[in-house]
Amino acid sequence: MNLGLKDVHHNLGRFIMTAAGVAFLVTASIGMIGLYRGIVADALLVIESIGADLWVVQGGRSGPFSESSAIASDMDRRVEGVAGVATVRRFVQISQQFEHEGRSHRASLTGLDYPLDNGAWVPLVAGRHLKSGHFEAIADRSIGLVLGERVRLGLDEFTIVGLTRGMVDMGGDGLLFVTVNDAASIAQRRTSEEVLLARSTAGRSGQGSLSGSSVAQDSKIAAVLVTLNPAADVASVRRAIMAWGDANVLSRAEQQSLLLDQRLWRLRVQILAFTSVLLVVMAIVISLIIYMLTMEKRHQIAMLKLIGARNRVIVAMIVEQAYLIGAGGLALGLVLANIIFPYFPRRVVIDPGDIAQLGAAMAVICGFASFLGISRALKVRAQEVLS
Template sequence: MNLALKDAIHSPTRFALTAFGVAFLMTAMIGMTGLYRGVVEDALLIIERIDADLWVVQGERAGPFAEGSAVAPDMDRRVEGVPGVADVRRFTQFTQQFAFDGATRRATLTGVDVPRDDGHWLPLTAGRWLHAGRYEAIADASTGLHVGDRVRLGLDDYDIVGLTRHMVDSAGDGLMFVSINDATAIAQRRTSEEVHLARATHGELAASPDGSSVAQESKIAAVLVRLDPAADPAQVIAAMERWGDVRVLTTAQQRDLMLNARLWKLRLQILAFTGLILIITAIVVSLIIYTMTIEKLHEIALLKLMGARESVVAGMIGQQAGMIGLAGFALSLLIARLVFPLFPRRVVMDPPDLAALGLALALICAVAAWVGIARASKVSAREVLS
């Protein structure tokens, strides 16, 4: 006599609802951990892909991702002269709203230092990399743009020559890549009202090189450095930081700043919610197993009257908890794979995370089984006669 199979066969609706309840709780946990993994991957996309050994940013700043940064426009020429430097590129990134097809859209513009860098590190799904020095752009598919579209950014029109997929920033905005000169021009655009206010405050200002009557600060956020294979990074960093107006960060430091500064609160919040759902799941599964055990006290007493050992009863209850946990976890994986691709943000389901959540569910089922076994152990064989 197998109580677990008997209960599942004779009460399939209750078993299915129980399994689905556990599955939805597990799906929520998989979704939160996967959302965090997706945010981390999105935030580190540029840092991981752009192939830089060092980031030269504004002095006493942790930019350009953790906080704002602006370096001198000619900083790349200064960095080029440092012994051990093999290659330099200018970098900037900022959020921009633009109108297209009658709607206002939002993207994070990233400056690519053409011709030193044509964007070959971008995973294109269509089109080509940046060839011309001006008025070309590569956009992520999440922006809703396609190859051949023309979009107005700042005061100029840009042709979309390439498409990427899953290239977004930590906020979920799609990335758009233009040349560094185009990015600087777009960032320096001022409205007529801004010009008027600036003149009213500071008087007539001399025209800047880009034609604006407002004096502009540098829009270059950082200079990316690739080192010679034989160079000592510590010596190169020390040589540049002696200038006093820059800070030099390694790629590992940029990654650490992103994870432990900008995303730290998000990590704690997701961990807290995941822990809360784990506790709720433990309570729900324990109550379910306990209720099922209460309903079968007569059968348990009959088994004991027939001479069944405690281990037999314990095995049956444990099997029931295991069936519920296994069915719930399998359903949660199915639901996750069907639903998460529809989410606006990327949800990454890493096998190690799934294994950890599966282990957590197994421990929850073990605790729930222990609750049921503890109640069943108090049943006496004489209760079958009551």
């Protein structure tokens, strides 16, 4: 006779409520880990999709994702002349807020170096890629724009010629792809008041050059994307470019490391801390339930001892109940996670490896939780059946 299953059947309502409570804690744990995985996936999305071997950024900086970067407007032509370089593309990404049909929209404006790059690496769900050097855009669905719609960015109107899904930046803002020249033009837009203020400031300082920007730079280009020849020596290319003194060179792996190990490090620690708290709460809940169930069965345990049942039978009953609660909570929590998280505003990635690790952690928790019940059950004497 399986005493653990018999007792669960006898207290089915309590078992279901306990498993449901554990399931919500499991769902929260999956959500915390999945949210971090989603943020990492969003942060690395452009780096992994755009297909550049090297990123040439502003000298002394690690941009454009970990910090700001502004390079000379002719940097792409200089890099193109380096031995071993196959193709170069300019890159710019700017956070942009704009009004459309009475609503405020926010997007991460990403420049494509048309015609070298028409956005063919961007997966579309509708429409087409860019076919013109000006006034066309590809938008992520999360921005709220539709195919064929005209939207005003800066001083010009752009037509949405393509739609994509899941293309967002680290902050969760949808990507809006335009050409690099259009992106630079939008970024340099100034109101008449800003123009007058810049002229006044230049007049007082005696400077005749009006850049129109509060940052001393001659370009809005953030980086140059380099694709190398198959036989190129990466180290030689890096040395040649960095010898100029006004540029820094980062590989794809270095860009990923800067994001994960520096910019997202605090987020990783915070999510790990919150997940640890949830697991501790889960251990406490399961321990209390098992202990209460054991206390309620003191009479039955004393009867088992009186008729000669060995301790391992009682231990097996308590351990089995603990693991049934844990398994039920894990299964129900995984079902809830797959139902709920697809509707979250941020991407939540449910990774099988993370679920396996969570299952292993729950196995340890259930083993610890059953220890309290076991220690109490072993103290029950057969004489207590008479009390």
